[in-house]
Amino acid sequence: MSAGGRRVAAPRGTRDVLPPESSLRQRVIDVARDAFERYGYRRIVTPTFEETGLFLRGVGESTDVVRKEMYTFEDGGGRSLSLRPEGTAPVVRAFVQHGMHKQPLPVKLWYAAPMFRYEAPQAGRYREHWQVGAEAIGSDDPLLDAEVIALLDGIYRRLGVPGVRLTLGSMGDAESRGPYRERLMEYLERHRGDLDEDARARMRLNPLRLFDAKDPRIAEIMREAPKLLDHLSPAAAAHRERVLEALGRLGIAYEEDPTLVRGFDYYTMTVFEFVSDHLGAQSAVGGGGRYDGLVEGLGGPPTPGIGFGAGIERIALALESAAEPPAEGIDVYLAVPDPALRLDLLPVLERLREGGLRCDSDLRGRSMKAMMRHAASLGARHAVIVGPREHEAGVATIRDMERGEQRQVPLGDLVQELTG
Known part of the structure; x- marks a missing residue:
């Protein structure tokens, strides 16, 4: 494509996203939607852009997403707006704005939407990427944590995502993090001289963010840092044990990761991440956790919640690495060699489509031989041929494109013949 002579x-x-990848990505959404509905989730759609303050308050000023990766702009009215970088804060904003806390709790919502982050593009990670996600707002029961994890685990299993493993951590509660933060700051102060300016800025805002640092020098320092899992309050430890017990009952294997902090400041208690061994170093395919203070932080009543987001591109990449994508094709190609009959046969084509069949036909005035080549190129299972003789007799010739076998059936019986 060109404009003004320039490509x-x-x-x-x-x-x-071109076929057949677009079909694979749609399959991810379809499988996820079916799982969400079986677990009692209803779809929510939020705006593509929100007030920037939502993400400053919700996601956290210490996160890379807010500090470096948001697409932020000023609209005509002088308001600061940002393209949605993640899905949870907008859903919680809608929960608060529309008084959904008055509904029977927990409110279960799911979404499939594009997210936008200015980060280095790489395989399966783009500045505009799609996520499916779920949020369950209104219960602090650890069994809900296990149910949410089981929901995402089931989506991966049904899709056949290869090499998936669950890693599990805890961000504790307020009682845990206060004393722990002091211990962590004491440790980091001893290493201040080894921290660069960016790391020291994170340290001031939220020292736990340093566990998420990509710099190998920082990662080496954090390897010996005290871990929050070793300093949980009795309530946080009991919550965690209940989650682990429930996962055991469900037969869901997990690996504990005391350094797992995820990318956002709103997380509390349970945090989790699914990784695929088929994706190399950047192996995450989805994850989430609890955010028991987020609703209140965005102006709502104290209301616990838990959710996850899963990258559709990452899932599709893992699936493509394991096997060839499923072959695309159509069910029926309607071949009408006499142009004068095409108008009369339009209702036949529509009846086939209404019967649930994927159909196409010639729209370029091809010869019969060229139509058969076109049908084969589209992966048609059957060609339905209606020439002047068939039309006069009220019949159609059905050709099995793989076997080459043909049979004639009444035009009125086409849908039954092709779907039976």
Whole structure:
């Protein structure tokens, strides 16, 4: 495509999604939607952009997402707006704004939507990427934590995502984090001289963020740092044990990771991440956790919650690494060699589609031989041929494109013949 003589392309860090990948990604959404509905979740759609303050308050000023990765702009009215970088804060904002705490709790919501982050593009990670996600707001029961984890685990299993493992941690509660933060700050102060300016800024805002640092030098320092899992309050420890017990009853294997902090400041208590061994170093395919203070932090009543987000591109990449994508094709190709009959046969084509069949036909005035080549290129299972002789007799010839076998059936019986 060109404009003014210059070739134009998608912006760097974004990409077009073409068939057959688009079908694979749609399958991810369809499987997820079915799972969400079986668990009692209802779909929510939030705006693509929100007031920037939502993410400052919700996601946290110490996170890389807010500090470095948001697409923020000023609108015509002078308001600071940002493209949605993640899904939880907008859903919770909608929960608060629309008084959903008055509904029977927990309120269970799911979404499939694009997210936007200015980060280095790489395989399966783009500046515009899609997520499916779920939020269960209104219960602090640890069995809900296990149910949410089981929901995402089931989606991966049904899709057949290869090499998936669950890692589990805890961000504790307020009683845990106060004393723990003091111990961590004491440790980091002893290593202040080894921290760069960015790490010292994170240390001031939220020292736990340093466990998420990608710099190998910082990671080496944090390897010996005290871990929050070793300093949980009695209530947080009991919550964690109940979650682990429930996962055991469900037969869901997990690996404990005391350094797992996830990317956002709103997390409390249970945090989890699913990784795939088929994705190399950047192995995460989804994760989430509790955010028991987020609703209140965004102006609502004290209300606990838990949720997750899963990257559709990451899931699709893992699936593609394991096997060939499923072959695409259509069910029926309607071949009408006489152009004068095409108008009369439009209702036949629509009846086939209404019967649930994927159908196409010639729209370029091809010869019969060329139509058969076109049908084969579209992966058609059957060709339905209606020439002047068939039309006059009220019949159609059905050709099995794989076997080459043909049979004639009344036009009125086509749907039954092709779906039976």
